[in-house]
Amino acid sequence: PTPTTAPVAPTPSGTARMYSTADQKTMECNVYHRKDLSVNSVVKGPCLIIDSTSTNVIEDGWEAELTNRNHLVLKRYKERKETFAVGTTVDPVMLEVFNNLFMNIAEQMGLALQNTSYSVNIKERLDFSCAIFTPAGDLVANAPHMPVHLGSMSDSVRAIIRGSKKFKAGDSFIVNTPYNGGTHLPDLTVLTPVFNSPEDENPIFFVGSRGHHSELGGISPGSMPSNSTHIDEEGVLFDNFKLVDGGKFLEDELIQHLKSAKYPSRNPKQNVSDLRAQLAANTKGLEEIRKCIEQYSLEVVHAYMGHVQDNAEEQVRRVLDKLQDGHFVYPMDQGWQIEVDIKVDKQTRSAKIDFTGTSGLQNNNFNAPVSVCRAAVLYVFRTLVTDDIPMNEGVLKPLNIVIPDDCVLRAKYPAAVVAGNVETSQAVSDCLYGAIGVLAGAQGTMNNVTYGNSNHQYYETICGGSGAGDGFAGADAVQTHMTNSRLTDPEILEWRYPVLLESFGVREGSGGAGKWKGGNGSIRRTRFLEKMKVSILSGHRVVPNFGLQGGQPGALGINAVERKNAAGVVETVRLKGCDSAEMDVGDVLVIQTPGGGGFGTE
DSSP: OOOSSOOBOOOOSEEEEEEETTTTEEEEEEEEEGGGOOTTBEEESSEEEEOSSOEEEEOTTEEEEEOTTSOEEEEEOSOOOOOOOOOSSOOHHHHHHHHHHHHHHHHHHHHHHHHHOOSHHHHTSOOEEEEEEOTTOOEEEEOSOOHHHHTTHHHHHHHHHHHOSOOOTTOEEEEOOTTTTOSSTTEEEEEEEEOSSTTOSSOSEEEEEEEEOSOOOSSSTTSOOSSOOSGGGGOOOOSSEEEEETTEEOHHHHHHHHHSSSSOOSOHHHHHHHHHHHHHHHHHHHHHHHHHHHHHOHHHHHHHHHHHHHHHHHHHHHHHHHOOOEEEEEEOTTSOEEEEEEEEETTTTEEEEEOTTOOOOOSSSOOOOHHHHHHHHHHHHHHTOOSOOOOOGGGGTTEEEEOOSSSTTSOOTTOOOHHIIIIIHHHHHHHHHHHHTSBOOOOOSOOEEEEEOSSOEEEEEOOBOOOOBTTBOOOSSBOOTTOOOOOOOHHHHHHHSSEEEEEEEEETTOSOOSSBOOOOEEEEEEEESSOEEEEEEOOOSSSOOOOBTTOOOOOOOEEEEEEEOTTSOEEEEEEOSEEEEEEOTTOEEEEEOOOOOOBSOO
8 A cells, every 4th residue: 555654764673694696795784673663664675674573684786575465565766787797608507497498389289289280189188298409400309209209300490491491470380200200100390490580581489299190091900000011002192292371281281182092081080180289389489498598598498598508418418438348230020130230439428320131121111210220329319318318319429320221220212110119119229228238128029909990099008117237127018118198098099999997007017037127018908899800019028128137028918819719719819919800899909018138146
């Protein structure tokens, strides 16, 4: 309330020494007792106002007035001194601020995507990732989403930079072609250039969101076929496709493209809705970056964009200072292998990650784009860093990744790749941990299950055991390494799809024995209430994943269908690791996922 009489300057009851955060020093200040202040009393800082239950610290430049309601109202009466301005030279405190600031932008993008998406796969399973990138396409920061997405999205940005002669404000693009920046076709990456002003021609950042679309065409519902051998059999390709042109959403062109493939999308309405959500996420990222620039200036933000990468690079070099050379061969169920040799150069504080010896391209869908292999290397070496830093391009700067030309890790058109992103990436991660010697094999697979018909399409990855290490046991029934999605809540699953989740629990005894036991896998039983086709992409159904230092391997996974025969007797039909089955009403799909390897002898 406005005072009715002139302000009164009371007499202090004494003095005391007080530390002023404004002046960053200790000084003598007046002390007042609140009970001695009258209405309209005004005291100027620096001072202390003490009552029976609290002490008010009044800084220099502020004054406190007691109102007729016995409220203390604080007002600034001196202009604030600008004592510090953030510069482009790296400051340890501001480095931590920008580390978290960049990650927070990506996290806000992720929340926008989750809240506005349509599909169960993105809204409930959180099978998406968001990140921000430099004008050259280098990953700056990400939210803790899907490692296989985040490490490979930089190649998507570089692909649209190569393919687009000119950008303008309001443009956005889609990429999923595995040979030009994509990973596998269901992962649609939406990329948006960020400009300092609408008139600029050169982007100052890129923002990107990648979502797994649970239906994008292909020879089987869910777009994750178990037996594809050609990329056209896996769905619709987007190679630098313009989704938004100067702010105009090109919906007609998008739908036409979704319907024009050899095996078109079965649910273009869902595709369009989720792509709109990805655009909303990118818009959120764009807005937050502009706020950041308003606060700190473009020069400072760009400087710290480099500093956070330099910091990540240095953290990895410190890991390499302690790391020894390593070699590992990782056999796959289909009879081929991944081989890696790690050579550490202590003088240059760098390492050579050489995949020479890995099998060549396969006549199946386990071929992986180079970006997927890079993502696995980025993930593994980021996990070796103990500090809380964003996963960004700086992690890869000390690492020289060698991938032979004729290699399953360098997919070429028209090789099928759908399992390369989800299965081969897991194998590369475990192979690297085996070579470094710090972690036994996890379940080594994502246990990809898709099912559907013309009306429904659903995709999930099923958790299993994680590997043990020196001093810790593996975790039971968790998503491991390159996947970080969750499973759909049973209530939502059964509401949206004609299935019944009969049971889902830990597969006791499936973790590898050892001084430190491997994590147990899981068992998931799904009963079908409509006829549907099931496709499974999974691993370690033939070769168990490894233990380390005398630890035992984890148990093999098992895929099966339980159905009644003509006589009404329930029979169990075993399925292969990569297989498909026509499910009738009442049939039950049973997936038992692998356990993780143990570490050390008991």
